[in-house]
Amino acid sequence: MATTDRQATTLALAHALSAAERGLAVIPLSRTKLPALRSPHREDPAPARPPCHGACGRFGHGVYDASTDPVRIRELFAAAPRATGYGIACGLPPYRLIGVDLDTKTGTDSAAALRALARRHRFVLPATVVVLTPSGGRHLWLSGPPDVVVPNSAGRLAPGIDIRGAGGYLVGPGSRTDHGTYATAPGTAHLPPAPCPPPLLRLLLPPPRTPRRPLPPDTERHGHGLIQFVLGAREGQRNTRLFWAACRAYENGIGPALHAALLDAARTTGLPEHEARATLTSAAHLTGHHP
Structure with missing residues (x-):
């Protein structure tokens, strides 16, 4: 070496x-x-x-x-x-760290998007640890309550805003990567991770699960595999799997009946609802149907 x-x-x-x-x-x-x-x-x-x-x-x-x-x-x-x-x-005691990753690679102003969310939902971002990334982005460190599990998500709050929660991790300041070094923003290194504002915390949690609507017997038998296929998607393949499953459902004549179940499965994987609905609509149109 x-x-x-x-x-x-x-x-x-x-x-x-x-x-x-x-x-x-x-x-x-x-x-x-x-x-x-x-x-x-x-x-x-x-x-x-x-x-x-x-x-x-x-x-x-x-x-x-x-x-x-x-x-x-x-x-x-x-x-x-x-x-x-x-x-x-992230997600471990004592801080139960929540990382708000403000990315710049998407070409969007993720910092402005976060400020807009703060205005709309009436919360103030507290003074906390801020880590500067080599690409010009920022990681905000927040702490969560002990009885809440915040999941990881990408772009769910807004384009360019990723969340690192339970099961995820943040690159620590001082780390060297192929693209440069991570560093703590001046004046924040001594701060503890500030408590996550309750209105922001509510936005980070997944929507409550709605009861699964029963499917007709034939749809249940043929659609179970498609739903499991969507549920098995990892980040980066969720849209692709949902689109493929929806196309198969419409081709087999069970697309309309399976629509709600596929939407629920996509949301369970962390895909934003508006993205999932758009993907289902694209699959319907491609196969000559009108959702």
């Missing part, structure tokens, strides 16, 4: 240990901002692959490896000698 990489790993470890002293659980990250340790189950046959989140005792479970224990953190970094950054796990 090059000397500069060794120095970057040493600095990343130092920053990670400093974050852990503040009660923030951390993991080592690579230059691509991904967890630096590969899954120990990558060689397991897919059908037999266990749903393991670290119960096996080995490293390589992403955010589930996160720790505030300095001994464990040093072990994690020793196992990841090419790490140049660290991730901070």
Whole structure:
């Protein structure tokens, strides 16, 4: 490894240990901002692959490896000698961190969109930790209440605003990536993560689940697989899976009856309702139907 990489790993470890002293659980990250340790189950046959989140005792479970224990953190970094950054796990005590990621790569003014939301829903963004990203974006650190689980989302609040909640992580300040270094905004490094304003917290939570409407027997039998296909979508494939399932439903003559169930499934995966409705409409039109 090059000397500069060794120095970057040493600095990343130092920053990670400093974050852990503040009660923030951390993991080592690579230059691509991904967890630096590969899954120990990558060689397991897919059908037999266990749903393991670290119960096996080995490293390589992403955010589930996160720790505030300095001994464990040093072990994690020793196992990841090419790490140049660290991730901070969200949703864990004591802060139950919520990250508001204001992105600039979409070409939208995400900061202005957040201010507009604050005006519309009558909340004030508190003084809190702000991390500047190499692309010109910002991460706002907020803390959540102990009885609420905030999910991860992308663009659900507004274009360019992503949320890092339970099961997610934020790139910690001091991390070096392929695109530059993350740094704390002047005057915010000493601040604790401020409590999330209640009106904003309500916007971050998923809408309450509506009771599933019963489907006709034939639709239930043929549509179950399509609904499960949509529910299995990960971020980045939700629209594609929904569109494919909706096209199959309309081609099989059950599109109208399955519309509400597909919409519910898409919302469950985190797809914004307006996007899901637009995708369902596109599938109907493509197959010669009118939703």
